[in-house]
Amino acid sequence: MSNAEPSQHQGRRSIGARRNLDTRDAVLRAAEDIHLEFGLGGFSVEAVAKRARAGKPTIYKWWPSRADLLLEVYHRQKPLAVAWAGPFEDDLVEFVCALFRWWQNGAGAVLCSIVAEAQRDPSAALALQGYLDVRRAELESAFRTSLLRDQLRPAIRPDVAAELVLSFIMQRLISGRLAIDVEQVRDVVRQIFGGVPVGADGNPQVD
Amino acid sequence: MSNAEPSQHQGRRSIGARRNLDTRDAVLRAAEDIHLEFGLGGFSVEAVAKRARAGKPTIYKWWPSRADLLLEVYHRQKPLAVAWAGPFEDDLVEFVCALFRWWQNGAGAVLCSIVAEAQRDPSAALALQGYLDVRRAELESAFRTSLLRDQLRPAIRPDVAAELVLSFIMQRLISGRLAIDVEQVRDVVRQIFGGVPVGADGNPQVD
Amino acid sequence: MSNAEPSQHQGRRSIGARRNLDTRDAVLRAAEDIHLEFGLGGFSVEAVAKRARAGKPTIYKWWPSRADLLLEVYHRQKPLAVAWAGPFEDDLVEFVCALFRWWQNGAGAVLCSIVAEAQRDPSAALALQGYLDVRRAELESAFRTSLLRDQLRPAIRPDVAAELVLSFIMQRLISGRLAIDVEQVRDVVRQIFGGVPVGADGNPQVD
Amino acid sequence: MSNAEPSQHQGRRSIGARRNLDTRDAVLRAAEDIHLEFGLGGFSVEAVAKRARAGKPTIYKWWPSRADLLLEVYHRQKPLAVAWAGPFEDDLVEFVCALFRWWQNGAGAVLCSIVAEAQRDPSAALALQGYLDVRRAELESAFRTSLLRDQLRPAIRPDVAAELVLSFIMQRLISGRLAIDVEQVRDVVRQIFGGVPVGADGNPQVD
DNA sequence: TTCTAAACGAGACGGTACGTCACGTCTTCTG
DNA sequence: CAGAAGACGTGACGTACCGTCTCGTTTAGAA
Numbered sequence: 001m002s003n004a005e006p007s008q009h010q011g012r013r014s015i016g017a018r019r020n021l022d023t024r025d026a027v028l029r030a031a032e033d034i035h036l037e038f039g040l041g042g043f044s045v046e047a048v049a050k051r052a053r054a055g056k057p058t059i060y061k062w063w064p065s066r067a068d069l070l071l072e073v074y075h076r077q078k079p080l081a082v083a084w085a086g087p088f089e090d091d092l093v094e095f096v097c098a099l100f101r102w103w104q105n106g107a108g109a110v111l112c113s114i115v116a117e118a119q120r121d122p123s124a125a126l127a128l129q130g131y132l133d134v135r136r137a138e139l140e141s142a143f144r145t146s147l148l149r150d151q152l153r154p155a156i157r158p159d160v161a162a163e164l165v166l167s168f169i170m171q172r173l174i175s176g177r178l179a180i181d182v183e184q185v186r187d188v189v190r191q192i193f194g195g196v197p198v199g200a201d202g203n204p205q206v207d
Numbered sequence: 208m209s210n211a212e213p214s215q216h217q218g219r220r221s222i223g224a225r226r227n228l229d230t231r232d233a234v235l236r237a238a239e240d241i242h243l244e245f246g247l248g249g250f251s252v253e254a255v256a257k258r259a260r261a262g263k264p265t266i267y268k269w270w271p272s273r274a275d276l277l278l279e280v281y282h283r284q285k286p287l288a289v290a291w292a293g294p295f296e297d298d299l300v301e302f303v304c305a306l307f308r309w310w311q312n313g314a315g316a317v318l319c320s321i322v323a324e325a326q327r328d329p330s331a332a333l334a335l336q337g338y339l340d341v342r343r344a345e346l347e348s349a350f351r352t353s354l355l356r357d358q359l360r361p362a363i364r365p366d367v368a369a370e371l372v373l374s375f376i377m378q379r380l381i382s383g384r385l386a387i388d389v390e391q392v393r394d395v396v397r398q399i400f401g402g403v404p405v406g407a408d409g410n411p412q413v414d
Numbered sequence: 415m416s417n418a419e420p421s422q423h424q425g426r427r428s429i430g431a432r433r434n435l436d437t438r439d440a441v442l443r444a445a446e447d448i449h450l451e452f453g454l455g456g457f458s459v460e461a462v463a464k465r466a467r468a469g470k471p472t473i474y475k476w477w478p479s480r481a482d483l484l485l486e487v488y489h490r491q492k493p494l495a496v497a498w499a500g501p502f503e504d505d506l507v508e509f510v511c512a513l514f515r516w517w518q519n520g521a522g523a524v525l526c527s528i529v530a531e532a533q534r535d536p537s538a539a540l541a542l543q544g545y546l547d548v549r550r551a552e553l554e555s556a557f558r559t560s561l562l563r564d565q566l567r568p569a570i571r572p573d574v575a576a577e578l579v580l581s582f583i584m585q586r587l588i589s590g591r592l593a594i595d596v597e598q599v600r601d602v603v604r605q606i607f608g609g610v611p612v613g614a615d616g617n618p619q620v621d
Numbered sequence: 622m623s624n625a626e627p628s629q630h631q632g633r634r635s636i637g638a639r640r641n642l643d644t645r646d647a648v649l650r651a652a653e654d655i656h657l658e659f660g661l662g663g664f665s666v667e668a669v670a671k672r673a674r675a676g677k678p679t680i681y682k683w684w685p686s687r688a689d690l691l692l693e694v695y696h697r698q699k700p701l702a703v704a705w706a707g708p709f710e711d712d713l714v715e716f717v718c719a720l721f722r723w724w725q726n727g728a729g730a731v732l733c734s735i736v737a738e739a740q741r742d743p744s745a746a747l748a749l750q751g752y753l754d755v756r757r758a759e760l761e762s763a764f765r766t767s768l769l770r771d772q773l774r775p776a777i778r779p780d781v782a783a784e785l786v787l788s789f790i791m792q793r794l795i796s797g798r799l800a801i802d803v804e805q806v807r808d809v810v811r812q813i814f815g816g817v818p819v820g821a822d823g824n825p826q827v828d
Numbered sequence: 829t830t831c832t833a834a835a836c837g838a839g840a841c842g843g844t845a846c847g848t849c850a851c852g853t854c855t856t857c858t859g
Numbered sequence: 860c861a862g863a864a865g866a867c868g869t870g871a872c873g874t875a876c877c878g879t880c881t882c883g884t885t886t887a888g889a890a
Contacts, residue, residue: 453741454740455741529736529737529740529795530736530737530740530741531737532737532795533660533661533733533734533736534661539797543796543797546796569815571808571812574812575812577789577792577809578785578789578809578812581785581788581789581791581792581793582784584788585784585787585788585792586788588736588739588791588795589750589753590746590750601778602781602784605777605778605781605782606812606813608815
């Protein structure tokens, strides 16, 4: 851990009686780097402060817990853009694959760490729950829209389906099985859609 | 203060050059109690040793990492007995509800902690993965059996369905939503079964 | 039990980014007390930290080894004042007796422990050697001065005589024979002075 | 420490209800080797037992303390043969030089460790004191004999002179200054003899 | 000759202390 | 007055030995 080199930035100081955004950025960048390099095990406030050439009290002031830091690091990743334009099944498969791709690129590990942190820190648990609720709501709304467009079998419950999708991707994340296999993902999506693909008329197609 | 005087405590001692099972039990019991009382945050080898009146080196010898301790604590819980006798949907609903009930009774928190630990400790990750693989296989086999008995729509893929069920319950565990609502669980199961219950003829029943 | 809660103890704290001299004093006082009470065997960093209500890392930061602690404890004893005013033989006898008296008062045990520590810890050996070199040089200079004043037989080699005196007192310390017998000490001094007493005129007396 | 290879001896066992001298030898040899290789710091009963392929209780049975082991190791060294045949000054110089030579060959370190151990362990202190008393008595007797033969100035007190010689050599040992410089040693001896060599007439000789 | 008793190797055990890491709080000083 | 710097008390980490204990084996010597 110790060999995390301090950043090159030499001599960032106070900018007076208000928050220094350079410091904020330096801390978040350092946090991201350290998490990337050493994982959750090496992710200590001490290490982040040293790397960012920031004081520990500064960090504690703005991010009262490790979880706050992790969450902000996670949210700084530019979010996933999903179109939800084409046929819903294709959209959903693409969404899952894109998410896996994004997660594999480092963001997933941060979310994983947040999940772990949430087991110790109730505030992290709350923040995580909020985040997941939003995600679930988004998925549910996508399902609902698709239902309204008669692209899904009417028996599908949007809330249940959304939870299943979310559980599936989170579990894949947590157990580190993010390898992208489009056919596999499609199988899962179809299973959730009712075990069979859905035709343009909204009825299940028989293979 | 003085130099390694023999302790006055006349308690559990070595029983010769082989493992003392009393010590093993005392440690595991202490570990379970401490995890129950203080959660993962208070679950330190130090605390377990103190509570069990055992030496730290003894614990490190038999359980090289916190995860090993947690796993053994988890496995000592008497396992869930599932009948898989009646109609599959009822069995599965009952299985999930029984699991939730069992988890709520303390075991769930241990598994949660193992999930968290797995984010730091690769060996814990491996152990957890092994455990989940077994669980998934069991579920898959239950699905397969049910398929052979024509209790499920043939389009259902046992592997995919098993993963969905497992993901669902694990995610519920991790996010602490283990409140048992049989109807909700039934909805989820039905969704996985194809959005609707399946009749004796293999066709979807309409409610 | 819980995760690093702030202590309830409202005692000595950090005084900012510089060394807290109160802590320094408390540690040294505790070290002295513990060494006095329990000897080298009970002199552990752990015990000193506990008694001083200080943290182990703090101690290790300022005194990287047990020997550093012991040396500073030894040096805090107020030093021996020697006049070197009267006839040299009397002065030397008085010096040795005063040293024995001082050592008997606790300081000797600390030096003993430093000698012991020097067998394990090369840095302690170095520090001890430096200390003894200074002492030897002081004695040698006293001998040299006395020679210049014609108070000693010219055949006396100041360096050799100084080493003999130092060896004598150190060996007495180490073997715990500090009981003060002025006549015995005078015999030793006279032996070093050439086997004969020195008369009032500064010349050796012939038996 | 751990890489001290166990001895090749495979399978030394009990030889019945009496002490196994092979074990005794193996332990002492292992103790000597370990002390030689790692010094007092690495000299633990654990390490000796492992190296000797002996059980710790066996060692504790025959050598109740580390000091006992060290003392026996020291005494196993074949002792120094001193002639005391020629002129006493030459004999004494030769004695000191021979002792330094012997000590430099490993034996000195053991004695040093005993001195250190004596600061913690009263029984070691006693044993060491006994050993030194014998040595002092031997030296004193040599001085006395020499006095009777009129080889020394009559003012010399054998007891004091013996203590001075012993202190000198012990202090040299403890401070690690065993380099043999015959002239230096001769200077010390002459200083003790009265600052100058003594002729047959009892008067100082001028070189 | 059989049986007892001791010595042996092995190593587990409850402990103490080691030296290190990170925690979260505190204060000083710089800009 | 925000921020860097870093000292502080605390507590857990994982390791090394301590000295004791019991095991099962081996053999000499008493019965």
